[in-house]
Amino acid sequence: MSVPSQKGSRSPTRDRQTTLFWLYVAGKTPNSVQAIANLQSICQEYLRDRYKIEVVDMLQEPLRALSEGVLVTPTLVRLSPLPVRKILGDLSDRNAVLHVLGLEESPE
Template identity: 50%
Template sequence: MADHYVLTLYVTGKTPTSERAVANLRKICDEDLKGRYELRIVDILERPQLAEDEKILATPTLIKELPPPLRRVIGDLSDRDQVLLGLDVYPA
């Protein structure tokens, strides 16, 4: 069975950069991880403790929690290939 990915995207409010990161990530997930992912989006303005717990210093930050190893990608996620490489994700 293919790996199941658990992803968390940390954003700061409804800024253009945050919105772009969410849209880019949803597209990557829909195209490359069809049915193999859980995605959680955390607005650190609403949940600052979560960002502090994960030591988020910049947003948007994407964290791949599963499968190991844990990986992080920072930025608006516009470069699909870099996001997949950075998260150690292999398309279906």
């Protein structure tokens, strides 16, 4: 799974502008592949290089999701900036994603 952005670190970023995402997927199932593509597209359009995505493959790390309360795949969690936001699905409803992430007004 190649993701062009940096692998996220668990330490909180000092850059207030940087948005940190965890994206839970299940291997290469259609929904998961779709979600990664959709997220990258949104990020590139709205956040440029001010984002980090950590992709968590539940097939590889099955027990991690249990402790983090994630059930369905794909699930997107925005850890920062606060508040934490959670979106379920392949992120194909772009407007809903932008709305939740508060990005509607600033397309660049």
